[in-house]
Every structure is written in structure tokens, then in C-alpha cells.
Amino acid sequence: MRFFLFILWLLHWLPLPILGRLGKGLGTASYYLMKRRRHIALTNLRLCFPDMSEQERRRIALQHFQGYGRSILERGILWWSSVERIKKLIQIEPAVPFDEIQAGPVIFLCPHFVCLEMPGAVITMGSPGCSIYTQQKNRIFDEMLRKGRMRFHETVLLFSRSQGIKPIIRALHKNIPFLMLPDMDFGSRDAEFVPFFGQLAATLVAPSRLAAATHAKVIPVIATFLPDYKGWKVTFYPAWEHFTELDAKTAAKYMNEFIEQRILETPSEYLWTHRRFKTRPEGYPGVYPDD
Numbered sequence: 001m002r003f004f005l006f007i008l009w010l011l012h013w014l015p016l017p018i019l020g021r022l023g024k025g026l027g028t029a030s031y032y033l034m035k036r037r038r039h040i041a042l043t044n045l046r047l048c049f050p051d052m053s054e055q056e057r058r059r060i061a062l063q064h065f066q067g068y069g070r071s072i073l074e075r076g077i078l079w080w081s082s083v084e085r086i087k088k089l090i091q092i093e094p095a096v097p098f099d100e101i102q103a104g105p106v107i108f109l110c111p112h113f114v115c116l117e118m119p120g121a122v123i124t125m126g127s128p129g130c131s132i133y134t135q136q137k138n139r140i141f142d143e144m145l146r147k148g149r150m151r152f153h154e155t156v157l158l159f160s161r162s163q164g165i166k167p168i169i170r171a172l173h174k175n176i177p178f179l180m181l182p183d184m185d186f187g188s189r190d191a192e193f194v195p196f197f198g199q200l201a202a203t204l205v206a207p208s209r210l211a212a213a214t215h216a217k218v219i220p221v222i223a224t225f226l227p228d229y230k231g232w233k234v235t236f237y238p239a240w241e242h243f244t245e246l247d248a249k250t251a252a253k254y255m256n257e258f259i260e261q262r263i264l265e266t267p268s269e270y271l272w273t274h275r276r277f278k279t280r281p282e283g284y285p286g287v288y289p290d291d
Contacts, residue, residue: 107219184204194249
């Protein structure tokens with residue numbers, strides 16, 4: 001791992017177009033070598049896009065692996081490059097809502113696109129922040145990942161899932177925005193089965209409940225690649241009005257519909273290698289090989 005991180009550090013000095021192409025090559029190799037992950041991605045695409053040709057689904061899956069490979073190598077820029085270089089490579093649309101952050105609690109909803117690290121960096125360059133953090137199995141990589149996510153501001157809080165919701169509520173009450181990843185399958189607890197591209201998916205109800213409990217504004221944020229290896233675009237969407245007035249199931253459905261629309265804009269950049277349909281409603285068969 002130390003050798004891998006050393007290589008990653010060396011590579012971050014390269015111009016982004018070269019680094020990005022190297023990452024694309026890494027992703028291409030991963031597509032052919034990582035059979036299980038490829039199968040998960042193609043299964044998800046078949047479930048979500050049944051009318052799409054198999055050739056098109058495989059094209060999207062390959063592009064997804066290529067984008068994920070890019071995100072791994074390009075992460076070195078976030079970890080070690082100067083803030084000036086990073087800012088030149090990130091296009092923000094329309095702007096980071098610092099006024100909203102200062103006015104009261106804010107929850108940023110950040111779905112799992114391959115450029116997932118970018119919104120946290122952009123936010124914490126000008127504000128404190130907090131998020132849920134999953135400890136990595138490798139101690140050295142875990143330490144590097146934590147340092148990378150905490151480097152831009154003195155107040156960046158990373159909570160483990162086992163700590164529960166109380167430290168997040170305390171942070172929100174201090175106007176420390178919470179970056180929330182709302183679209184992973186953590187089982188049926190605290191979730192509702194609502195459609196995701198027509199398939200029932202266990203969807204967290206925490207976003208609406210947490211927002212209601214803290215009177216927080218809910219602001220979606222999506223990060224995608226800029227064309228021609230020019231960097232990344234981070235888009236902040238308007239706060240969701242009346243989101244906390246919806247019941248839990250309707251709010252989860254509303255959130256999934258928003259994520260679907262963003263996926264249709266850049267379909268290959270969504271995290272198709274996650275087992276989004278791992279948890280099935282009672283009586284529904286599993287869809288992945290090890291279910």
C-alpha cells in the first residue's frame with residue numbers, strides 16, 4: 001500500500017489529461033479483470049434499462065469502469081496538489097451556497113457518482129463540514145483517505161456509522177453542514193422499498209427525517225467529469241422546498257426520481273458496481289450471484 005500511495009503521489013504531478021488517460025486505461029483493464037464487479041454492473045443496468053440493447057449496456061459499463069479508474073488516480077490531485085491548482089480544475093455551478101450554510105443547518109445530498117470526492121473538497125475549502133466515514137481495512141490507506149478528506153478545513157468531522165445520528169444532529173445545530181450519501185443499500189432497517197428505475201430498492205428515509213428533526217435545508221450536489229480531461233463540474237441544485245413535509249416513503253421516492261434524472265444525464269458515471277438491489281422485498285428473488 002505504501003508503494004501504491006507513492007506511485008499515486010508521483011502521478012499527481014502529471015497534467016490532468018495524461019493522468020486521466022492513464023486512469024481510463026486502468027479502468028479498462030479492471031473491466032476485463034474484475035469479473036464479479038462487471039457482472040454486478042451489467043445486472044444493475046439490465047434491471048434499470050430493460051429496453052436498452054445489451055451492446056449499449058456493455059458500453060456504459062465499460063465507460064463506468066474507465067471513469068472509476070480515472071477517479072482513483074485523479075484523487076491524488078485532491079490529496080496533494082495545491083488549492084490553487086484544484087480550484088482551476090473545478091467548475092462550480094452556480095456557486096457553493098455559503099449563504100445557506102451560514103443561515104442555518106444544511107444537508108448536502110451527494111449520490112454515488114464516480115467523482116464523489118469533489119463536493120466534499122469544494123465545500124470544505126470554504127466551510128466546516130461533516131460526513132459518515134467507513135473505516136478502510138488497510139490502516140495506511142485509511143489514514144491517507146482521512147487526511148485527504150480533512151485537509152482543507154480545520155473543522156471536518158468524520159463519524160462512523162456505529163456512532164449513530166446524535167453527533168450529526170449536534171454538528172448540524174452548530175451550522176456544520178452534513179454531506180450525506182443517500183443512495184446505498186444498507187438493508188431494510190430505516191428504509192422504504194420505493195422504485196429506482198422501476199425496480200423496488202431499499203431506500204434510506206434518513207434524509208427527510210434528519211432534515212425534519214434539525215430544520216435543515218436539503219441541497220443536492222452532483223459531481224461529474226468535464227469533457228476533454230479539463231477537470232470536474234460540481235453542481236449545487238436549489239434546496240428542496242417542502243421535502244420535510246412529505247411522508248418518509250414519498251420523500252424517498254422523490255429523492256430516487258431526482259437521482260434517476262441525474263443518472264440519465266451522465267449514465268456511465270453512476271456507481272453501477274454497487275449492489276443497489278441487494279435487499280429485496282419479501283418474496284422477491286435475489287439478483288446477484290452471491291445473494
